[in-house]
Amino acid sequence: MIKLIECPRDAMQGIPHFIDTAIKAAYINQLLEIGFDTIDFGSFVSPKAIPQMRDTEEVLSLLDLHHSKSKLLAIVANLRGANDASHFPEIDYLGFPLSVSETFQQKNTNKSIQAALEELEEIQNVCEVKGKTLVTYLSMGFGNPYGDPYSPDMIAGFVEKLDQLGVKIISLSDTIGVANPDLITELFQIQKQAYPHIEFGAHLHSTKETIGEKVLAGLKGGCERFDGALNGFGGCPMAKDELVGNMATEVMIQTLESAGHDLQLNKVELKEAMKLTQFVFNEV
Incomplete structure (x- = not known):
């Protein structure tokens, strides 16, 4: 079954004005009613780096998880964040951004790729001890704007x-929205054939016009999970000055259902969440 990961954390993190904690929690609680596989709800990172997420622990305390089938994912950028997040039994997944671009790894986490890999190994150990699952995002997985080396063979090397290290979920991330359908299909086909035991996902950024073709390209290549955000809000504030939006979840839903996938979502609750986005993201 195809998994949808809704990412309010990614949608919110680049907004300069702080969104009230109660508003964040109310919005995520609404998302929890819809039936997404996972909610990427917050991050355990330095508040200096991502001030919008400084209240993640408080938001977590306000979430109503009792009647939701959705799991929770939190982003961490280092071992300290992983240790902090691992204390919360409500959190199922820890997400770690590993860039295939040396420049972006430095911009995003202030460390080299080699140092990030060493830290990732330690975070994987924490996950195994604490009963969490590590989701590794291969940032700049479809190219980068810095002129750093890039090729599909590089991606294969990182996946290997x-x-x-025993990582079971890898999400190929198009951090700046440069992926084309042919490359998307190629990358997923190569990795899925070589590593059928790994769950591969897509964290793509896109304009609304090209979302459908990118989702279909991912499906063709064997992608099993898709990240998105309602209305396509968000983008990586560390990538470049002009943010490229997330894949709009409502468009992905339409595309996936048209392709014959039953996502088992509560459309009434989805409609309510769509209304809330106008308040959460347009009134801050």
């Missing part, structure tokens, strides 16, 4: 290293 992650497989050796």
Whole structure:
């Protein structure tokens, strides 16, 4: 079954004005009613780096998880964040951004790729001890704007290293929205054939006009999970000055259902969440 991961954290993190904690929690609680596989709800990172997420622990305390089938994912950028997040039994997944671009790894986490890989190994150990699952995002997985080396063979090399560390979920991330359908299909086909035991996902950024073709390209290549945000809000504030929006979840839903996938979502609750986005993201 195809998994949808809704990412309010990614939608909110680049907004300069602080969104009230109660508003964040109310919005995520509404998302929890819809039936998404996972909610990427917050991050355990330095508040200096991502001030919008400084209240993640408080937001978590306000979430009503009793009647939701959705799991929770929190982003961490280092071992300290992983240790902090791992204390919360409500959190199922820890997400770690590993860039295939040396420049972006430095911009995003202030460390080299080699140092990030060493830290990722430690975070994987924390996850195994604490009963969490590590989701590794291969940032700039479809190219980068810095002129750093990039090729599909590089992606294969990174996946091989992650497989050796026991990572079970890898999300190929188009951080700046440059992926085309042919490359999307190619990358997923290569990785899925080589590592059928790994769950591969897509964290793509896109304009609304090209979302459908990118989702279909991912499906063709064997992608099993898709990240998105309602109305396509958000983007990576560390990538470049002009944010490229997330994949609009409502468009992905339409595309996936038209392709014959039953996502088992509560459309009434989805409609209510769509209304809330106008308040959460347009009134801050």
